[in-house]
Amino acid sequence: MEPLKTLGRTALADEAVVHLKPPVDPATLTHRQLVDGPFWQRIPAYRAIDEATFLDHGWQARNSITNLPKLLAAVQDLVPPSFYDDVAEGFARAPMSIRVSPYLLSLIDWSDPYADPLRRQFVPVASKLLPDHPRLTLDSLHEQADAPVPGLTHRYPDKALFLTLDTCPVYCRFCTRSYAVGVDTDEVEKVSLKATEDRWARAFRYIAERPELEDIVVSGGDSYQLKARQVSLIGDTLLDIPHIRRIRFATKGPAVMPMKLLTDHEWVDALTRVVEKGRRLHKEVVLHTHFNHPVEITAITQRGLDRLHERGIIVRNQAVLQRGVNDTVAVMQLLVKRLGYCNVQPYYVYVHDLVKGVEDLRTTVQTAIDLEKAVRGVTAGFQTPTFVCDAPGGGGKRVVHSFEHYDRDTGISVWAAPSVKPGYFLYFDPIDTLAPEIQARWTDVAEQDRMVEDAIARAHAQHAASAHASSVRG
Ligand SMILES: *Cc1c(COP(=O)(O)O)cnc(C)c1O
Ligand code: SF4
Numbered sequence: 402m403e404p405l406k407t408l409g410r411t412a413l414a415d416e417a418v419v420h421l422k423p424p425v426d427p428a429t430l431t432h433r434q435l436v437d438g439p440f441w442q443r444i445p446a447y448r449a450i451d452e453a454t455f456l457d458h459g460w461q462a463r464n465s466i467t468n469l470p471k472l473l474a475a476v477q478d479l480v481p482p483s484f485y486d487d488v489a490e491g492f493a494r495a496p497m498s499i500r501v502s503p504y505l506l507s508l509i510d511w512s513d514p515y516a517d518p519l520r521r522q523f524v525p526v527a528s529k530l531l532p533d534h535p536r537l538t539l540d541s542l543h544e545q546a547d548a549p550v551p552g553l554t555h556r557y558p559d560k561a562l563f564l565t566l567d568t569c570p571v572y573c574r575f576c577t578r579s580y581a582v583g584v585d586t587d588e589v590e591k592v593s594l595k596a597t598e599d600r601w602a603r604a605f606r607y608i609a610e611r612p613e614l615e616d617i618v619v620s621g622g623d624s625y626q627l628k629a630r631q632v633s634l635i636g637d638t639l640l641d642i643p644h645i646r647r648i649r650f651a652t653k654g655p656a657v658m659p660m661k662l663l664t665d666h667e668w669v670d671a672l673t674r675v676v677e678k679g680r681r682l683h684k685e686v687v688l689h690t691h692f693n694h695p696v697e698i699t700a701i702t703q704r705g706l707d708r709l710h711e712r713g714i715i716v717r718n719q720a721v722l723q724r725g726v727n728d729t730v731a732v733m734q735l736l737v738k739r740l741g742y743c744n745v746q747p748y749y750v751y752v753h754d755l756v757k758g759v760e761d762l763r764t765t766v767q768t769a770i771d772l773e774k775a776v777r778g779v780t781a782g783f784q785t786p787t788f789v790c791d792a793p794g795g796g797g798k799r800v801v802h803s804f805e806h807y808d809r810d811t812g813i814s815v816w817a818a819p820s821v822k823p824g825y826f827l828y829f830d831p832i833d834t835l836a837p838e839i840q841a842r843w844t845d846v847a848e849q850d851r852m853v854e855d856a857i858a859r860a861h862a863q864h865a866a867s868a869h870a871s872s873v874r875g
Contacts, residue, residue, distance in 0.1 A: 432738035437700035441507035446475040458661035466501040479511035491525030498583030518726040531760035540580040541755040543795035553604040560616035566596035569623040616647040625654030629671035636675030653691040662705030687715040717748040730775040747786035765830040792826035806860035815860035
């Protein structure tokens with residue numbers, strides 16, 4: 402520990418103070434221990450790559466892994482041939498394109514790739530895949546149904562989601578937008594959301610014509626993929642609309658290619674100018690990012706985030722809860738603490754959406770409820786994420802404790818979103834986590850309908866009972 406006398410002599414009292422709690426061993430404050438040094442040189446293909454090259458965002462993009470031969474060429478004999486066979490089969494069955502940055506690839510523990518939290522998020526293996534839930538549909542969030550203009554989802558009263566383009570610096574297996582993001586795969590033909598200024602012009606026009614809109618989420622795909630002049634164009638156009646008060650640029654970039662924040666000066670400067678223009682207009686422009694696991698945050702990340710912080714750019718995080726990735730108390734607490742340490746506000750943790758081909762990554766709603774209880778209290782309240790379930794069918798994000806009814810046996814939860822959309826919304830826990838006799842019921846379509854009808858009837862009865870109780874109370 403630092404000797405106390407170096408800590409500002411006048412501010413510290415000379416007399417001894419009483420410690421009611423014993424001080425913790427600094428070695429246990431693992432959220433401050435960030436991976437540093439040339440960690441990428443563990444990967445055979447990157448043994449001779451120096452720091453300047455590794456920090457070049459262009460090099461990262463050009464050397465991203467998009468197919469099996471490239472993975473083999475990079476990782477070589479760190480994993481056995483049987484693993485590559487498993488990946489080949491996984492790639493063939495994946496609904497998402499594959500793209501992994503050298504940065505992420507270098508953070509994977511290749512001595513145990515099956516258990517590794519980053520491998521699980523980005524590299525599919527056939528042997529771990531589970532059948533999809535029978536109630537799963539592509540675009541489970543109904544983003545297209547709520548889109549007046551292609552790529553502009555207007556679901557909530559005062560905010561809208563603007564999907565500017567359909568590419569990302571990496572592709573996540575679990576992507577909610579696998580209906581649009583990435584190139585077509587054997588499994589899925591994508592809806593086109595290209596970065597065309599004609600489509601953008603229609604979105605801007607819609608936004609300008611809706612005085613109730615105050616808040617625009619600029620997403621994708623991913624804002625990292627926007628050229629600097631496109632960041633300026635989108636930022637300036639939205640800021641010039643008088644009723645727009647808040648803009649969030651959403652990007653997974655800082656989590657998967659943090660060096661861009663250090664070496665793509667044009668992009669960072671363009672974002673900074675939009676933030677500063679917003680500040681002059683008394684409007685908020687922030688960055689929303691997407692870290693899921695504490696190993697994604699290295700010393701490079703911290704330097705990149707420091708650069709944003711120095712420029713007064715607020716960064717918030719939206720994580721996706723995933724089985725075998727961040728579904729334990731230790732990992733979730735570490736993620737939250739490490740984000741706070743790097744000046745990123747943990748905003749949301751999402752229960753994994755019902756997405757094709759990633760049943761092995763989903764958790765139960767109960768897992769989210771348990772984690773919330775364990776995380777709340779470890780740090781500042783404003784650094785504590787809200788755990789939400791994005792209600793399938795377009796109900797929007799609901800706090801995990803606020804279900805109308807939750808049958809932990811069948812795994813069905815029923816949600817209501819009175820200020821968003823009438824009716825009930827259903828979420829389904831992964832079937833393999835349920836008891837064997839319930840799993841058997843899910844194989845039968847008539848039984849499925851019975852379980853769903855029963856859950857809705859119970860939600861309805863609970864609702865009627867509480868409405869009656871409050872009318873009696875007056
Ligand atoms: C998540 C989302 C938003 C933003 O919601 P917040 O709860 O304010 O973060 C807006 N529109 C859509 C369609 C969304 O999915
Ligand atoms: S970065 Fe976001 S939009 Fe892109 S693949 Fe991942 S989850 Fe989907």
